Amino acid sequence: MADVFDTATYILEQRGPMTTMKLQKLIYYSQAWSTVWDDDVIFPESIEAWRNGPVVRELWQDMKGQFRVDAVSRGSSANLTDTQKETIARVLSFYGDKDAQWLSDLTHMEDPWKKAYAEGQNTEIFPAWLVxxxxxIAPAK
Structure with a gap:
């Protein structure tokens, strides 16, 4: 199974350097839409509801102290299936041009983050909540 680093690597290969906050939100939306369109998660790592929106802690730790990233320390896009790459590409097509703050604000208006954050900062956002x-609100695939 692919992991969050494989997913981050693919996103950076497709969109180039970006802020760590934006990368975290694109990771989140890739996972969210994969649960709906593909009936599966892309990566096994948990997503948590942090103050500025959804965050995968393992990825945050890898990028800690960086504002912009152009690569992560590990990961290979070759570990993603064609279906996963297609899902991520669709997410990037819709969300990829948005800035980090816009994406963060959007997550704050949506139930999965609100539900988890109401239980306490850094609470896991479960895949079932994403589904x-x-x-x-799923558009036709």
Whole structure:
């Protein structure tokens, strides 16, 4: 199974350097839409509800102290399936041109982050919550 570093590597290969905050939000939306469109997660790592939106702690630790990134310390896009790459490409097509603050603000308006954050900062956003919410607003694939 691919991991969050494989996913981050692919996103950076497709979109180039970006802020760590934006990368975290694109990772989140890739996972969210994969749960709906592909009926599966792309990576096994947990997503947590942090103050500035959803964050994968392992990826945050890898990028800690960096504002902009152009690569992560490990990961290979070759570990992603064609279906996963297609899902990420669709996410990037819609969300990729948005800035980090816009993406963070959007996550704060959506139920998965709100539900987890209401339980306490850094609470896990479960894949089942992603499916429940995003399937209710899912565009046709």
């Amino acid at each position: 429940e919410y995003y399937s209710s």
